[in-house]
Amino acid sequence: MRVSTIFKKCLGNRNFILGSSMVGLMVLLMVVGFFYMPYDPDAMDTEHTLEFFSSQHLLGTDQFGRDVLSRIMEGTRVSFLVGALTVVFGLLVGGAIGSLAGYYGGKVDEVIMKLIDTQMAFPGVLLALMLIAVFGNSIQNLILALGVMSIPRFARISRSGFIKYRDAEFIKAARSRGAGDGRIIFLHILPNIVPELIVTSSLGFAGAVMSEAGLSYLGLGIQPPTPSFGKMLSEAQGEILKAGWYVLVPALAITLLVMGFNLIGDALQEVTEHGR
Amino acid sequence: MAKYYIRKVAGFLVTLFLVSLLTFAVFQILPGNPALVILGVDADPAQIQQLEDEMGLDKPIPLRFLEWVGGLLRGDLGTSYRYHQPVSQLIGNAFGVTVQLAVFALILTALVGIPVGIWLSHHSKKPYALPVSMLSQLGLSVPAFCFSVLLINIFSVQLGWLPSMGYTPFSQDPVACLKSLTLPSVAIAFGSAAVLIRYVKVSVIQQEHQDYVKTAQSKGVPARKILRSHVLRNSLIPVLTIFGMTITDVLGGSIIIENVFSLPGIGKLVSTSINSRDLPLIQGLVLYLAIIVVVCNFLVDVLYSVIDPRIRLK
Secondary structure, three states: OOHHHHHHHHHOOHHHHHHHHHHHHHHHHHHHHHHOOOOOOOOOOOOOOOOOOOOOOOOOEOOOOOEHHHHHHHHHHHHHHHHHHHHHHHHHHHHHHHHHHHHHOHHHHHHHHHHHHHHHOOOOOHHHHHHHHHHOOOHHHHHHHHHHHHHHHHHHHHHHHHHHHHOOHHHHHHHHOOOOHHHHHHHHHHHHHHHHHHHHHHHHHHHHHHHHHHHHHOOOOOOOOOOOHHHHHHHHHHOOOOOHHHHHHHHHHHHHHHHHHHHHHHHHHHHHHHOO | OHHHHHHHHHHHHHHHHHHHHHHHHHHHOOOOOHHHHHHOOOOOHHHHHHHHHHHOOOOOHHHHHHHHHHHHHOOOOOEOOOOOOEHHHHHHHHHHHHHHHHHHHHHHHHHHHHHHHHHHHHHOOOHHHHHHHHHHHHHHHOOHHHHHHHHHHHHHHHOOOOOOOOOOOOOOOHHHHHHHHHHHHHHHHHHHHHHHHHHHHHHHHHHHOOHHHHHHHHOOOOHHHHHHHHHHHHHHHHHHHHHHHHHHHHHHHHHHHHHHOOOOOHHHHHHHHHHOOOHHHHHHHHHHHHHHHHHHHHHHHHHHHHHOOHHHHO
């Protein structure tokens, strides 16, 4: 299917429109934040703490009187950075080992799948927590931990793609013309599984944003004073009796991103599958 | 048939071994001296030396792994540095809370997920099903800890019906115990029920397109009976595997949710042990949770082959 038809179909898909508006809103907040922010996100103002939404502070102020909107704007950077790098890591590493397993099959496949299954035994953020416990707490280690966590997802999808195509007629034809493994893997099979990989990336992005927020909520992710949605959520929870609205802001920001990428992923899956 | 089970058990044992090897290995690549990491840079050298001896850091790694596995088999996971108690005892104390939370959440998941999934398989195109579909889409996308703060905000802060944190043991006050577990369980079940709904729905719809359904219809079997005695039995088989996945989800979810609601379970212990760099405790907890997942998946696999004997032939 051609890219332009996929794009046209996406525009007619309700989930895609909804999802990309959610993500688009957050992207807008991030991009605008690079040029203009209403306040310095770290500037404290002890006379105006935990104020409700107003024309001065559109999303109110936090327990130190910092402007919540500005902090959300800066927080989007962390989310997008962590999400994007995690997906790139998972795509490269998971995609590579999944392709090897699917293409070569046999013993290689068995060993790789056994390792992937072993990794899947660590529920939720546990694996990331273990890696952070060992390597220490920093944004590089956080991305590494989330990246490792996302490997099975990418490995499985590319493995099944390679299994589907490795014995196809056009692959046999290419092989009989003398194409080597590298050429077949990269030029003949990989382009065919790009749609699946894009869907997985979108869902993986949502997963990474959610895990980062969860770990930061636990105090084991992004460290203050860098604003991160998860950290803001846990700070806001501490003030829930005084300012119940405040928890809703970071919770909504996380939800918009996670849901947006999930919806885009679902929509792309629907669109690309129908075309076949 | 015996061959099938032997293969399954062998695979199960290999996975258990790999899980423990991985858990052990990760803690060996710890940068720097573990004793120093635990005690801090300004610790007394004599203390560090003592801890190194205790941990057996001077022994070769394979030997330490064997000793560690040997301890595991005897139920000895070492001693926590922070609590000065055996790790197995700490885990045992916290385990009860997590089990209660997980069971409560799983019951809610099944009670909501299965009937709603079946209902949606017939009504999903109708306008009145839209709110239900939207709720389940929300369940798939709203992170459980975000949903929790919303629940706390409504049911604890605004209405004051349920506690926002803390745990009351069942033996002390059963009603208060259920109350303290209600919000966390609902928060976890919201997401996992949504996943279950999706699978049940797809599975039922798939089964209804099978030939045996057409046969039953042409024989004049009432629709209700077809659903009950033919379709459901077949469509719930794949759902069982999903339920295995749900157990993993619930356990994974409880790590963060227990912290949101300050429940003294395994998840809370995980985060405190990481914050205090209590390595033996972290190692024990990680291994413990992973083993539970592996055992549950194994049991689901076996159950699956009992319900659907065709699996054993593949």
